[in-house]
Amino acid sequence: MAAAPVLPTSPSTPEPAPLSEGARIVDTFIAPSKTFTDLRRNANWWAPFLLMVVVSTVFVYIAGQKIGFRKIMENQMQAQPKAQQRLENLPADQREQQMEGGAKFTGIISYAFPVITLIIWLIIAGALFGTFKFAAGADITFKVSLAIVIYAALPLMVKTLLALLSVVAGMSPDSFSFQNPVATNPGYFMNPSDNVFLYSLASGLDIFMIWTLALTAIGFTCVSKVKRGTSFAIVFGWWAFFSLAGAALAGAFS
Numbered sequence: 001m002a003a004a005p006v007l008p009t010s011p012s013t014p015e016p017a018p019l020s021e022g023a024r025i026v027d028t029f030i031a032p033s034k035t036f037t038d039l040r041r042n043a044n045w046w047a048p049f050l051l052m053v054v055v056s057t058v059f060v061y062i063a064g065q066k067i068g069f070r071k072i073m074e075n076q077m078q079a080q081p082k083a084q085q086r087l088e089n090l091p092a093d094q095r096e097q098q099m100e101g102g103a104k105f106t107g108i109i110s111y112a113f114p115v116i117t118l119i120i121w122l123i124i125a126g127a128l129f130g131t132f133k134f135a136a137g138a139d140i141t142f143k144v145s146l147a148i149v150i151y152a153a154l155p156l157m158v159k160t161l162l163a164l165l166s167v168v169a170g171m172s173p174d175s176f177s178f179q180n181p182v183a184t185n186p187g188y189f190m191n192p193s194d195n196v197f198l199y200s201l202a203s204g205l206d207i208f209m210i211w212t213l214a215l216t217a218i219g220f221t222c223v224s225k226v227k228r229g230t231s232f233a234i235v236f237g238w239w240a241f242f243s244l245a246g247a248a249l250a251g252a253f254s
Helices: 021-030 032-038 046-066 069-079 081-088 092-111 113-135 142-152 154-168 196-204 207-223 228-253
Strands: none
Touching: 021 032, 021 046, 021 142, 021 154, 032 142, 032 207, 046 069, 046 092, 046 113, 046 142, 046 154, 069 081, 069 092, 081 092, 092 113, 113 142, 113 207, 113 228, 142 154, 142 207, 154 207, 196 228, 207 228
């Protein structure tokens, strides 16, 4: 009796090699799927966060030296016409006192901005985690969600580096602000005092922000079974909500 033929077995797909922290940062720009897939193995996010802290701190220091926190504060007040009007109505001595205090506060907040940003990322990661977990049925944890959000924000560090180079190259102090330091969005070319709401919306249409949002959507697709189109809809939907809410608050309190 002839023996039954042995069917060939398909080779098992090898697991991808673990990535180092440096490789994950580099791959975020050149091969993002590798980085985000590796987050399922290890969802640590300290490396990109600390890198962004260093770049932000250097940027703030150079801007403070080249432009000065008082001038930066004066430029930022252009987006707050109501506050600017209240300041102009004060007596000269009180106005000077307010300006000095405001300059010091601007410096403190600028150096503390990475901590503020981390809090914002925690909120965004929570919103995305809840949506993907319970609305889209994704098998994901909050820690992985937070890691995706932080790694995806690395293009914003590139924007900071471009702003740093602009300051070092001698850009006009009159056109500088921490909120919108380089011409990567329509808001850069607008006068904030004309319409704070539209200025905020236009500033949100930033090349590097759109890059970050696309990476975020790719990240959630890589770590879950959610389709890419669904991921993009969720990420950009939350971005539209936060943008409109932020612009409305800016317009109300400016």
